[in-house]
Amino acid sequence: MSSGEQSSGAQSSGEQSSGEKAQVEAWLIGPEAETHQAKAAQYGASILRLMNLEVDADQGGVKVSLGRRWVDAIDEIMTQSTSELNSEGHPSDSTLLLFDNTELTKDILGACGARLGAPVIADVVDLSWDGKQCIAQRPTYASKVMSKVITSGSVCLCSIRAGLFEPEEHPVDATTHHYSAPTTDALGQVLQALVAPEGDTVDLTEAPIIVGVGRGISDETGKELVAKLAELIQGEIAISRAHFESGMYSHTLLVGQSGKVVAPRLYLALGISGSIQHVAGMSESHTIIAINKDPDAPIFEIADVGIVGDLYQILPALNQALESKKDE
Amino acid sequence: MSNERTILVCAKETPDTYSDLSFSGGDVQFSNPRPVLNAYDASALEEALVLSEAHGFRVHVVMIGPERAAETLRKALAMGADEATLLTGAPEGADSAVIATILSSFVQQFGPDAVIMGRQSQDTDVGLAGTMLAEHLGWPWTTNAIGIRVEENMFWVKRQGDSAQESISSPMPCLITCSNNLNDPRIPTLKGIMASKKKPMHIMGIDQLPGGESLISTHPSTVVDALTPMPERSKGQVVEGDLETLVDALVKGLAAIPETGVDP
Numbered sequence: 260m261s262s263g264e265q266s267s268g269a270q271s272s273g274e275q276s277s278g279e280k281a282q283v284e285a286w287l288i289g290p291e292a293e294t295h296q297a298k299a300a301q302y303g304a305s306i307l308r309l310m311n312l313e314v315d316a317d318q319g320g321v322k323v324s325l326g327r328r329w330v331d332a333i334d335e336i337m338t339q340s341t342s343e344l345n346s347e348g349h350p351s352d353s354t355l356l357l358f359d360n361t362e363l364t365k366d367i368l369g370a371c372g373a374r375l376g377a378p379v380i381a382d383v384v385d386l387s388w389d390g391k392q393c394i395a396q397r398p399t400y401a402s403k404v405m406s407k408v409i410t411s412g413s414v415c416l417c418s419i420r421a422g423l424f425e426p427e428e429h430p431v432d433a434t435t436h437h438y439s440a441p442t443t444d445a446l447g448q449v450l451q452a453l454v455a456p457e458g459d460t461v462d463l464t465e466a467p468i469i470v471g472v473g474r475g476i477s478d479e480t481g482k483e484l485v486a487k488l489a490e491l492i493q494g495e496i497a498i499s500r501a502h503f504e505s506g507m508y509s510h511t512l513l514v515g516q517s518g519k520v521v522a523p524r525l526y527l528a529l530g531i532s533g534s535i536q537h538v539a540g541m542s543e544s545h546t547i548i549a550i551n552k553d554p555d556a557p558i559f560e561i562a563d564v565g566i567v568g569d570l571y572q573i574l575p576a577l578n579q580a581l582e583s584k585k586d587e
Numbered sequence: 588m589s590n591e592r593t594i595l596v597c598a599k600e601t602p603d604t605y606s607d608l609s610f611s612g613g614d615v616q617f618s619n620p621r622p623v624l625n626a627y628d629a630s631a632l633e634e635a636l637v638l639s640e641a642h643g644f645r646v647h648v649v650m651i652g653p654e655r656a657a658e659t660l661r662k663a664l665a666m667g668a669d670e671a672t673l674l675t676g677a678p679e680g681a682d683s684a685v686i687a688t689i690l691s692s693f694v695q696q697f698g699p700d701a702v703i704m705g706r707q708s709q710d711t712d713v714g715l716a717g718t719m720l721a722e723h724l725g726w727p728w729t730t731n732a733i734g735i736r737v738e739e740n741m742f743w744v745k746r747q748g749d750s751a752q753e754s755i756s757s758p759m760p761c762l763i764t765c766s767n768n769l770n771d772p773r774i775p776t777l778k779g780i781m782a783s784k785k786k787p788m789h790i791m792g793i794d795q796l797p798g799g800e801s802l803i804s805t806h807p808s809t810v811v812d813a814l815t816p817m818p819e820r821s822k823g824q825v826v827e828g829d830l831e832t833l834v835d836a837l838v839k840g841l842a843a844i845p846e847t848g849v850d851p
Contacts (some may be wrong), residue, residue: 321751326718326728362749365706366730369683369715373722378684378808381713398817399711400604404615406711407813447758448727451743455751462749467846492847503768510733510747510768516712517627517767525844535605539712542820548840554827563823564840568833576834584838584850 281355281390282306284340285433288332290314290322296435303429308336310438315450319457325450326366328443333367334374335441337414343436353390358418360520361464368418377414382520384420384543393417401516402539421464422522423543456509461495463512467524468494471514471541474501475530475551475570482507484574485529491581494527499537515540530570533558592759593645594635595699596668597690597720598628600652600659601710615814624659627705629666629772631765634735635703636667636773642737645669647699651677651689657788664783665775672789674796682807687719692796694724699760701742706731706764717764728762729755733769 285304287295292309299307310332312324333356344351356371358364360382372379378393384405385396393415399406463469470489476482489496497514514521516539526544531537533549533556541547542561549562552569559565566573606619624632635646648663648671650656660671674693678685694702702721707714721728733752734745741756744763757763775783793802826836842851 316753318751323748323751323753325755326730330722362731362747365714366746366748367718369687369718369720370722370728372684372715373687373719379715380809381715394812399814400602400608400615401709401712403604403608403817405815405817406811407815408809409812410809412808446725446727448729448761449756450753451756452754453748453751454754468844492841492849494847500768510752511750513747513768516709517706524846525841527841542817546840546844547820547823548837550837554825559825560822561820562825563820564836565823565825566833566837567825567827568830572830573833573837576830577837580834580838581841581849587850 284308286310286333286336288312288329288336290317290324296433300433301428301430302426303431305431305433307433307435308340308438309435310336310440312440313443316453318453319455321453321455323450323453325443325445325448326363326370327445327448328440329363329367330370330374331441331443333371336438337375339438340436352413354414355388355393356414356416358416359464360418360420364418368416372416375414375416377416378410378412379416380408380410381418382420383417384423386417386419388415398539398543401535402542403535420520420522420543456511463495463497463514463519463521466495466521468492469497469514469521469523469526469541469544470494471497471499471526471528471531471537472502472508473499473529473531473537476502476507477505481571481574484571484578487578488527488574488581491578491585492525492527494525497521497541499531499534528558528562529574531558532556533561591643591645592700593647593697594638595694595697595702596628596632596635596646596648596663597702597704597716598632598648598650598660598663599625599705599708600650600656601625601708604709610814610816613814622656622659624662625705625708625710626772627707627709627765627767629705630767630769631703631705631763632663632666632668633770633772634732634765637770638735638737639667644700647671647697649674649690649693649697651675651681651686651793654790657790660788661783662775664786664788665779666773667779668786670787670789672791674791674793676792676794676803678803678805678807680807680810681805682809683713683715683719684809685805685807687716687723688805689793689796689802690716690720691723692793692798692802694720696797701759702726702762703735704762704764706766714764717762721762724760724762726760726762727757728764729757730764732763732765735763735765735769 284306285299383395522543528549603619729744
């Protein structure tokens with residue numbers, strides 16, 4: 260089948276020389292895959308491929324399957340869908356598989372690439388693909404340098420950094436295909452336990468407002484002030500490495516080179532000095548407001564608004580000001 | 588000694604990315620010209636040494652790099668590793684897939700009981716080589732470890748997942764990638780530095796590995812085409828003054844973002 264004809268059956272293929280658009284599919288894999296069905300169609304995926312995975316551990320509403328199950332699942336859907344498209348007479352000659360950039364993806368992306376024999380580009384912030392060549396931009400050297408990476412192949416894999424692409428609603432009538440999870444040989448590996456943080460689990464990478472807490476908040480009083488502020492501005496709390504060690508907050512809230520990479524509408528940095536490692540995780544935020552008592556803190560070099568002062572004086576006054584505005 | 592168990596630490600030499608960088612002719616230069624041991628791999632090595640102290644593993648470090656990298660690898664010996672191998676002659680521009688293929692050949696020949704490595708390198712932040720290697724080997728893997736212990740002939744790894752910490756047990760051999768939040772790597776002591784000079788360091792061309800002929804001619808499938816400075820955020824306004832001034836500036840700043848729900 261020539262490249263011009265492939266769009267009708269292609270898996271997420273790009274625009275070909277004939278100008279036909281890519282076919283966009285959503286592969287919904289996981290413990291409760293069908294719950295995301297409506298949303299995927301809302302954003303323009305015309306083919307949904309669903310696979311429920313066996314759950315290895317379930318704790319407080321958090322369900323986790325071993326990474327190997329995901330790799331087997333993606334491999335299986337790739338094989339099955341390719342053969343379906345072939346038998347329908349619409350073979351796909353190129354596929355771009357896009358992943359989010361979560362810890363789950365980081366756990367499986369390399370293995371998926373190796374399994375599928377496909378090139379992989381991780382943590383992409385800008386991407387173009389013409390069905391043959393994939394050109395990606397990705398931050399490197401602790402987000403100080405942009406690296407342009409080129410690859411080609413009939414299948415390419417990319418993980419996309421969160422918060423940089425505005426999702427556009429584009430409802431379509433989607434066709435759904437169901438698949439059974441293949442039998443995974445866990446190779447003796449067992450997911451023994453989960454320690455899920457108390458309270459609601461939040462997806463920081465999707466939060467529009469993030470309140471980042473650093474060393475400048477050092478006790479329960481400070482923690483309460485921060486919680487109050489976060490509530491008033493509908494923000495989610497994140498932490499710098501200082502609080503990975505303090506034990507005051509859940510480790511899942513870590514933002515930085517070794518934690519989550521976020522790009523919210525607003526990142527409010529409280530008592531965060533702005534180490535290279537932390538900044539690498541939040542420098543793409545649309546707006547950064549920082550409060551720090553050290554006027555020379557590096558965070559002020561990247562903040563849109565920098566406030567020099569003592570958090571323990573500022574936060575009570577700020578919370579009061581915001582509350583009285585609400586009462587007006 | 589033949590029944591001694593071994594942990595293989597896969598390490599990378601990187602530029603000191605935490606020093607100041609500058610561009611010249613499309614290439615990046617760092618103010619500290621001396622390469623360093625990738626911070627994530629240093630955490631992996633630290634953990635291997637702790638496990639070695641508790642359980643008697645032999646710790647072997649392997650690195651792919653030019654002959655000059657022997658100096659960085661020597662630092663790993665000074666930290667306490669027993670032995671090291673430097674694999675030279677990797678193809679120009681080797682990407683994660685090429686690195687994983689070379690390491691896979693080495694690991695299969697070497698036969699360690701576990702591979703422990705950093706979850707990413709501090710220069711490129713790619714983080715793919717670990718699970719690519721595990722998949723090539725057909726070994727169970729656990730990524731982003733924040734705690735590792737050995738019990739009943741199994742590796743028990745606590746990994747930081749997206750919304751929970753996961754405790755995963757794996758039989759040997761297995762592969763583990765480490766967060767740099769796992770520990771604080773030790774600084775080599777003078778005694779360690781002296782001892783490192785007598786420890787075995789093997790320098791080996793990758794053409795000497797099984798399948799070596801094809802390893803040296805492997806073309807990377809992803810190519811870095813250009814490096815450009817990141818568009819820098821411009822420094823905004825910095826507000827100093829009395830409490831009222833500071834709070835006013837904050838309220839104004841917050842109100843400018845509709846998602847905060849703060850009325851302008």
